[in-house]
Amino acid sequence: MKSGIVCVYGKANAGKSSLINRILGFKLLPISDKPQTTRDTVKAIYNDDESQIVFVDTPGLFKPHKRFGEILLRNAENAKYGVDIILYVIDLSQKFDATTATKLSKLEEKIIVVFNKIDLVKYADVQSIISTVKELLPNSVFIETSCIKSINIDKVVEAIKKYLPQKEKLFSGDIVLDRPKEYIISEMIREKCMRLMKKELPHCVYIQLDHLNEEDNILEVFATVIVEKEGEKGILIGKNGNMIKEISRLSETTILSYFGKKTICNLKVKVVDNWRSKDKFLRKFGFLND
Ligand SMILES: Nc1nc2c(ncn2[C@@H]2O[C@H](COP(=O)(O)OP(=O)(O)O)[C@@H](O)[C@H]2O)c(=O)[nH]1
Ligand SMILES: [Mg+2]
Structure with a gap:
C-alpha cells in the first residue's frame, strides 16, 4: 500500500481545487472565478486499491490586505512543510513570477509541477514560462494539464503514486474529507x-x-x-x-x-x-x- 500527504500549492485561482475535484472524480471543493475561494486548508482523500492520497488544499498565495488574508496566507505557507509531495499548480494563462518557484527550490520535498489551463494558451506563448520553471526546479516532474477539459489528470495521479512512500493508509474507511x-x-x-x-x-x-x-x-x-x-x-x-x-x-x-x-x-x-x-x-x- 502506498499512501501520503500531497500539499496542493500555488497562486490563488491557479486551479488547485479544480484539480483535486478532477482527481477525486466529483466535485467536493468549492470553486469560483474569484481568488481566495478556498479558505481552509482542508484535506481531501483519494482512495484506490493500491493507494491513498491525502490532498491538502490550500487557500493559495495572494497579497493579503486584511488580517484575515494574512492568516489564510500563513496557513497556506505552513501547509507545505512535512508533506510527502508538493503539487505546485501554475496558471499558464497568467503572468508568471518566479518568487514561488524560487522559494520551493529550497525545499527537500518532491515537487510535481502542474502547468494548468493549457486550454487557454498557445504553446509558443508559454514556452518561456515552462523552461524558466524547469530551470528553477530541475529535480521536479512536469505535467501540462487542463482541469476544464480533463487533460492529463491521470498523469498527475500516476506521478503522485510513483513518489508516494510505502505506508499504510492514514485515514480508514471511505472518508473523502476530514470535515463534518x-x-x-x-x-x-x-x-x-x-x-x-x-x-x-x-x-x-x-x-x-x-x-x-x-x-x-x-x-x-x-x-x-x-x-x-x-x-x-x-x-x-x-x-x-x-x-x-x-x-x-x-x-x-x-x-x-x-x-x-x-x-x-x-x-x-x-x-x-x-x-x-x-x-x-x-x-x-x-x-x-x-
Ligand atoms: N480554462 C480553464 N479554467 C480553469 C482550469 N482549471 C481551473 N479553471 C478555472 O479557474 C478558476 C479558479 O479555479 P479554482 O480551482 O477555484 O482555483 P484555486 O484558487 O487555485 O483553487 C475557476 O473559474 C475554474 O473553473 C483549466 O484547466 N482551464
Ligand atoms: Mg481553491
Missing part, C-alpha cells in the same frame, strides 16, 4: 455566494451553520450568511429578496446532488462589523487557532 457534514454544507452555500456576488463582496461572507435537521428523506438547513456592512447585507438579500432566494435555490440543488436528500435551505443575513479584521471573530469562525 456541516462544513461541507456551509462551503456549498458559500460557493454560491462567491459565484453570484461581484468583485470584492464575496470575500466578506462567512456562513454560520445554525442547525441541521436531518430525516430519512429530507435535509433542512438553517444558516446565517454573515457579512461586514449593512450595504453588503442589502446586496446579498437583493431586490425583493431575489438574491438570497437564488443562493438558497442553488445551494439546495447542490446539497441534494451530494447527499441524495431533498434539501430545504433557510438562510438569514447578518452583519458582523468588519469581522475579517478582528481576532475575536477570526478565532470564533475557526481561522485563527492560537
